[in-house]
Amino acid sequence: MSGNDGKIYDLLIVGAGASGMSAAISFQKERKALGLEKGQVLILEKNDRVGKKVLATGNGRCNLSNKEMSLAHFHSRRDDFPKTVFSHVPQQAVLSFLSDIGIVTTSEGNKIFPMSKTAASVVDAFRYALEDNSIEVISDAVVSSIAKDSVFHVSCEDGKTYSAGKLIVACGGACSPNLGTSGDGYKWLSSLGHKVYAPKPSIVQLETENAVAKALSGLRLDSDLTLVADGDVVAGHFGEVLFTDYGLSGPAVLQVSGEVARRIRKDRLTVPMKVCLRLFDEEMLSNIRVEFISRRDHFGSRSLDQILLSILPQKIGTMIVKTALDRPLSMPILSLSDQDIEKIISTLRSWEFRVLGTKSLEFAQTTIGGADCDEFDPETMQSLLVPGLYACGEVLDVDGDCGGYNLTWAFASGILAGSSCASEKAGETDGD
Ligand SMILES: Cc1cc2nc3c(=O)[nH]c(=O)nc-3n(C[C@H](O)[C@H](O)[C@H](O)COP(=O)(O)OP(=O)(O)OC[C@H]3O[C@@H](n4cnc5c(N)ncnc54)[C@H](O)[C@@H]3O)c2cc1C
Known part of the structure; x- marks a missing residue:
């Protein structure tokens, strides 16, 4: 016809x-x-x-x-x-x-x-x-x-x-x-x-292994994000990151997602990949280190999950400490050694999420x-x-x-x- x-x-x-x-x-x-x-x-x-x-x-x-x-x-x-x-x-x-x-x-x-x-x-x-x-x-x-x-x-x-x-x-x-x-x-x-x-x-959300993202689902923060493939930085972007049930979203994540998709063949990543979130620059990290030491002196009896009080949203601060240190969060701040403090600082410098892949074409913008x-x-x-x-x-x-x-x-x-x-x-x- x-x-x-x-x-x-x-x-x-x-x-x-x-x-x-x-x-x-x-x-x-x-x-x-x-x-x-x-x-x-x-x-x-x-x-x-x-x-x-x-x-x-x-x-x-x-x-x-x-x-x-x-x-x-x-x-x-x-x-x-x-x-x-x-x-x-x-x-x-x-x-x-x-x-x-x-x-x-x-x-x-x-x-x-x-x-x-x-x-x-x-x-x-x-x-x-x-x-x-x-x-x-x-x-x-x-x-x-x-x-x-x-x-x-x-x-x-x-x-x-x-x-x-x-x-x-x-x-x-x-x-x-x-x-x-x-x-x-x-x-x-x-x-x-x-x-x-x-x-x-591409321009799509990332699925990550870390249960941390799920625990923080719905929260967002600004971060300097880098994408690392097989040890090499392959992309980076500063912007908002949103934690979700399946992993990470938000403008900074969408921006680097194409580099993940390009490394997927037959539904599998061809190289290990991770997202690293840098929450503070070096100058701020130095100030935070000084603050930690002061808190250990002044608020030693408070629980560990209070070490980042007012520095980060409470839930995120708690997860940072959990990721950095393998110990009950009910322990007192006084129990932090200088080495523990460095571990928290280093997580704030590079908070790592192992990438499993991207969400499907259905969710993508291009x-x-x-x-x-x-x-x-x-x-x-x-x-x-x-x-x-x-x-x-x-x-x-x-x-x-x-x-x-x-x-x-x-x-x-x-x-x-x-x-x-x-x-x-x-x-x-x-x-x-
Ligand atoms: C949610 C979302 C947000 C986005 N935001 C931005 C943004 O802010 N800035 C930006 O630069 N890009 C953005 N993009 C990407 C951008 O929209 C696309 O890259 C762009 O529209 C592509 O233009 P196009 O003409 O190639 O295709 P489209 O604009 O997708 O148009 C293709 C058209 O072909 C029609 N069509 C398909 N199959 C058939 C068929 N069998 N018979 C008849 N018609 C058919 C479709 O219905 C559609 O209307 C976004 C995409 C999405 C999904």
């Missing part, structure tokens, strides 16, 4: 997320710049409305970019891929594009947000821009397969098929399937001959892995295997750090895919 009465669209995009909507608008803008009429563009979206994941970003505030925009925040098996894409669509071009569709930005620290600090306003701006640019959107359209002869034929679960001369796969990765993204694009890209790296979760970038042209986002096929956003093997980098990638790669589709250059490479 044809979903469009035999109509052949100029461009069909699968997925009305950050990258797909950017691609559609960019396509029309480029056509205008080339002096062409608006093209016939269709977006097929699985959800009942556009931009559902964007709505969930940044806790509903949409952290859409970051003032610190070095390439070190982007990861791919092919490092030069995001580099080339950003050389065509640098951050400033992304921000101008957003501004052109009515998104005014502001910053909080390095993080860039819409001035409204509401993700809904970003989605609204995109929705209006889709309308202004005569882009057709069909929601509740779950794409199930893609085939190509002289044009692309995109079939949906409801039995309808839509055809187009060019196709952009912008259906996101495999994380947070409740928001529409369950890795569907990998299947179609594989069926068209593309290699796909197995998806892994996907490591996806379509192999080697098979796409970073100058245009066009497939090197299937002329007229493009991909952008999270479906590709590019992931960004926490802090607005994933949306920046989605916007930039979408803008490039859309403008390339519209340009003569892409048209020329189109026909085979």
